[in-house]
Amino acid sequence: MNSPGDKVSRPANAAVEGKVGCAICEVRSISVCAALETHELCQLFSLAHHAAFPARETLVRQDEDADSVFNITEGVVRLYKITPDGRRQIVGFAIPGDFLGLALADRYGFSVDAVTPVRACRFAREAFAHLLDEKPHLFRRLHEFATHELSLAQDQMVVLGRRTAEEKVACFIIAWRDRWVRLSRSSVTVELQMSRQDIADFLGLTIETVSRTLSRLARERLILIVPDGVRLLNPQRMEALAAA
Amino acid sequence: MNSPGDKVSRPANAAVEGKVGCAICEVRSISVCAALETHELCQLFSLAHHAAFPARETLVRQDEDADSVFNITEGVVRLYKITPDGRRQIVGFAIPGDFLGLALADRYGFSVDAVTPVRACRFAREAFAHLLDEKPHLFRRLHEFATHELSLAQDQMVVLGRRTAEEKVACFIIAWRDRWVRLSRSSVTVELQMSRQDIADFLGLTIETVSRTLSRLARERLILIVPDGVRLLNPQRMEALAAA
């Protein structure tokens, strides 16, 4: 229980006085760290470097040496790949509680940058991998996270391969809302922190199609477009569209 | 080193006389089992039930209780999801050395059936999960398999979301060839064991588009369509198309 962040400030959710560390972390119960007992947290905390990133800053770059892994504590990041000729596909978004670097591989498989201002616990990959050897529970939980991620990726393959633009957008909004439910930050209004371009690159569409589709859903009174998000006017029909 | 298969015959690659079990398995070195030392294989072998499935038979069904996990030793299977209205998305193919049930979850996240006649080692999930507790190496390797699978899924998201029909087909052929390379079964001719419909459902296309695209690639002398596969006439241009 020492070691302040190398990069910047402490996580918003850790006591600024530094007396408690991981123990009072708001996202602990839903992140990989939940696998550790209270007395083990000191050990984890001593490895953690708390970092803050402004919106648009890059956390990791595809194909570069993967020396760090991250636990997101605040904000939204996008994970994406760029083809040699410049097309971008967002392969996922990570939000508080999510873990970056599940693969523990030598190189990052994708780039990641901050959509909103982001706070994260950063760990040296080597040190973290070492800790996993001593903490089977933590490793189990990491594996659960990996297979959950795999499951999300497979769901997204269905969306990308077999759904219409309208269904894609509905899927995205509903899935995004559901992800925030676990953080108890859900509401009738779904906050969309990312740009239209991000949504398009996640759904395999163009920005114009996303915009038009949202407009059409609004015209049909399924949603209301509000600043930085949408409000679900008819959640049931949206869910039906997303399930189809 | 005992216990014959409950379901059907032994794996093609285990001695029929049953004296050696996993030790002489042809795919051991590339499957999860490679994490175990020779002396640990008996333990694994005693858990294994060898099963054979004819083409088209279903190994597991989405949402049903996941009581078994599988190690594919021979043949090709398809992993797929069906939407409520009947559209199918193939989320992956598994070939010898691949593992089914990485998630160790209570229910299967997708359906799996045999594309060709298939042989597999089947394990009771509970027993296998138990073994993982005692064999950290095995669990590590399982995790590697899971993150590799995740990586493949993310690559496929790029293909589904951001590539043209022609690029999709080229990607598929090249990736399929490369997967068989590790099994030392590669050749100039790429064997496509699955139907056009399977390829279409994997690439988010229709059967007609797959057929037309293959015909066009053949017309342009990039490939030659042969029974049960294609021959690469111009591998470099195919690779370039796949990389694009």
Place this chain on the structure above:
DNA sequence: CGTTGAGTTGACCATCGTCAACAGGAGTGG
């Protein structure tokens, strides 16, 4: 008050899907 960047909307068009016809091989039964 001009500039910039995100988002929206329209007009037009291309890619890919739909529908339909047809070819060829495998299996079946007379």
Place this chain on the structure above:
DNA sequence: CCACTCCTGTTGACGATGGTCAACTCAACG
């Protein structure tokens, strides 16, 4: 052995979904 069916795959004609290009609005910012 041949006719028949069935199934997979191929090809063509046509059309719809979504992409491209362009103009415009609006808010943020200097």
